[in-house]
Ligand SMILES: Nc1ncnc2c1ncn2[C@@H]1O[C@H](COP(=O)(O)OP(=O)(O)OP(=O)(O)O)[C@@H](O)[C@H]1O
């Protein structure tokens with residue numbers, strides 16, 4: 001077990017390191033922010049001076065090592081634009097994104113999993129058909145479009161919900177749905193397939209042979225067995241929700257890290273972008289480790305063999 | 307066959323279709339309390355489907371299109387799912403062919419055995435576990451306390467088989483359907499399980515339907531035998547009568563192909579030429595016609611009904627009178 005954890009940890013560090021390097025290189029190759037920071041009529045001399053002051057005139061390898069050196073001391077650098085620690089800026093926006101992602105996760109799991117169960121157990125029924133229409137819609141409408149559609153229908157036309165802003169429950173509803181819709185479809189499909197797969201197994205017939213009803217077998221045995229692939233999806237989806245937040249926060253003017261990421265990329269605020277990327281990769285890694293821990297709880301074959 | 311006592315389980319003209327083909331066709335047999343009916347026949351002849359039908363648990367693809375199943379005077383095939391459920395595991399139990407796959411991999415075996423008991427008896431968890439422990443001892447599992455808390459993947463195939471037997475027997479069913487219950491077991495355990503079944507039969511008067519490939523097991527424990535071929539009963543008889551005087555060419559060949567200690571498999575009759583027709587190849591005639599040494603034109607055109615050949619011994623063959631000819635060739 002300890003060896004397994006160590007192995008996972010090593011994998012995680014390598015993965016985060018890789019992502020970080022790629023983003024660093026891409027950001028630097030696409031130009032530095034000096035030009036955006038100086039007045040329009042600045043002389044070439046002024047620009048060069050600022051560039052060397054910010055350290056962008058050094059070879060990229062040197063800049064990279066310098067950055068890593070800072071990270072080793074948990075120094076994520078300062079925002080070039082706002083001149084305060086990049087980490088502080090990101091952390092101040094993070095609660096909004098967590099709030100939004102949590103709302104989206106509630107939509108995705110709270111609707112997706114029961115829908116999957118119903119679709120699997122009422123195959124061919126009217127409920128299953130309605131749900132599968134909802135699921136197909138959720139998975140085929142692009143996130144930005146569903147966001148805009150929701151704003152148009154419920155915000156502009158019906159005026160039921162606020163179209164932007166953050167804070168209260170009402171303002172969370174539309175962005176949560178828009179962000180969660182795709183995940184909801186994924187959860188519903190995975191749950192459905194997984195349950196149908198389990199229902200065909202011999203232990204289901206054996207359960208009924210000892211006098212259980214099909215729904216008792218589903219509740220006592222099938223759901224648990226079917227949950228294993230769904231847990232894998234859940235881990236990935238949490239990361240995907242954070243990534244999807246970049247678009248949704250922009251559509252709904254939601255002041256989270258997604259919106260911050262877009263703004264920082266536009267102003268070439270490298271260090272802020274790097275912190276956001278680090279954070280999202282960290283969440284991917286963390287959720288996949290969490291998923292492994294959940295497997296250990298659910299599946300004795302993993303718990304007792306490892 | 308010797309069906310003198312009132313049957314406890316009656317399978318009457320059971321027909322099961324899959325995709326339009328009758329994979330089980332007009333199968334009838336009766337089992338009285340305290341008797342063992344063996345179902346034998348080649349792989350795919352419909353033994354397991356028959357057993358599922360008895361429990362009302364046919365797979366979605368299969369439909370019972372004719373016949374009925376009776377438990378004493380209760381018509382099981384007319385019961386609603388809810389009513390049938392009360393009988394399953396309590397009056398009538400089954401041991402499935404695939405023991406390891408028939409257990410939920412994520413639940414301890416103890417919980418699954420106790421659950422079977424609690425489904426039909428209002429007892430506490432602790433009482434149900436006591437009962438489960440008792441059952442494990444009965445089926446010869448050493449150290450039952452430890453086994454109760456293990457998961458199926460921690461147990462061998464033979465051990466899982468005995469867990470399934472415990473589940474099937476824990477409510478003392480009146481009828482037990484056992485699909486190859488001893489195949490996964492080594493000889494000692496096999497003998498132990500057969501002894502357990504004999505005890506059930508003699509002490510509790512359980513009626514057993516035993517599905518097997520093993521003619522040795524049939525000779526050891528069965529009272530009656532139904533030989534199935536391609537979904538139909540070819541021959542049905544008391545076990546002694548069947549072994550002494552098979553009245554269907556298929557049975558004769560089947561018995562001849564069983565190697566015995568004193569003689570090596572005999573001549574060219576030892577293996578049956580050709581193969582079993584697939585369901586879509588079933589025609590109007592006898593389903594064994596393509597492989598039968600006694601075949602005539604009539605066999606290819608018309609399906610033989612079961613003819614009585616004395617003492618309740620019945621055979622579905624147009625040429626029962628020519629059987630001595632076949633037996634001589636085999637000798
Ligand atoms: N779920 C199913 N879907 C389609 N065909 C099936 C299904 N179950 C059984 N069959 C077919 O029905 C026929 C009878 O199968 P069955 O399992 O009853 O045979 P069996 O006599 O038990 O064989 P074995 O000795 O191998 O266990 C076979 O032709 C099989 O292919």
Ligand SMILES: [Mg+2]
Pocket residue numbers: 353354355403485
């Ligand atoms: Mg079978």
